[in-house]
Amino acid sequence: MHDRDTEPPPPLAFQHLKSLLDSLSATTLALAARALELLEFDRAHRFCGACGAPTTLTTDPPARRCSAPDCGREHFPRVSPVVIVAVERGPEILLGRSPHFPPGLYSTLAGFVDAGESAEQAVHREIHEETGLRIRALRYFSSQAWPFPHALMLGYQAEYEAGEIVCAPGEIEDARFFHVDALPPLFPIRYAMANLLLRDFCLRHDRPWPPRPAN
Ligand SMILES: [Zn+2]
Known part of the structure; x- marks a missing residue:
């Protein structure tokens, strides 16, 4: 988002912040x-x-x-809260993918907090809207700035309570519970809240992070 007439002196170069999050x-x-x-x-x-x-x-x-x-x-500068939640069912974690994700990438589910809603209400609503599932034992995990353009990610963990997965058409291409020993091949970047939630899930089940590739 820089003035295209402005170029930094070599060897410096402009880079999008998203590409630098892990470095x-x-x-x-x-x-x-x-x-x-x-x-x-x-x-x-x-x-x-x-x-x-x-x-x-x-x-x-x-x-x-x-x-x-x-x-x-x-x-004043706007901050837009987004809830992102790791739903767990014993040794399994609920992950989904949007149609625009690269092949093989799955992530924890997320969505904006609506006007007039608490973060906890947003978690229950988002999971139900996107997958049809009911969850319980919601607990706060951590937060982080996600400046694209002005989100505040609020990470939560929860337990599966009831329901069969029915993906919201157009929004979620696929969602399912992955066993801790059979996680999908691609993860969100290291900085991302989804990565931190997955890491915490693996470590609590005495698995290494990142997971060892399957033989
Ligand atoms: Zn005015």
Whole structure:
């Protein structure tokens, strides 16, 4: 998302942050994520959403303020919460794939939190909408910034309760329970919450992470 007239001096080069997630330190990543989200906010809030007048940048805290004297509303960078959940059934974990995933890649299921909904309600709703399953024993795992463009990933773990898998048409191409000894061949990148959830699942079942390739 850089000005195409601007090129860095060799040997430097622009790269999309997504391609660097597994190679940057946590400190650098946090800075880069913040920078990317603020740039996107700045680009997308040039005008006041309430009255349409131009906004100006303020820096402490970062915001854009409406220039109309009778409005003056302040707009703050948006954060969009996404829940992502590892549903477990004994030694099995529920993984699914979207139609746009590369072949062989499966991930834990995820979705945006709706307006007026708690994160926990969103987990139950998403799993039911995407697979038809009921879950229980929901517990919070961890969170992380996912600045594409402004998500906050909220990781959860849960146990299968009831139901047969029925994939949501157009959204989930395939979803099933994978045994800890027969996980799919491709995993989400190391940085991703889905990877951390899978890693935790394997380690709790005394399996190595990443899994050893099958002979
Ligand atoms: Zn305004």
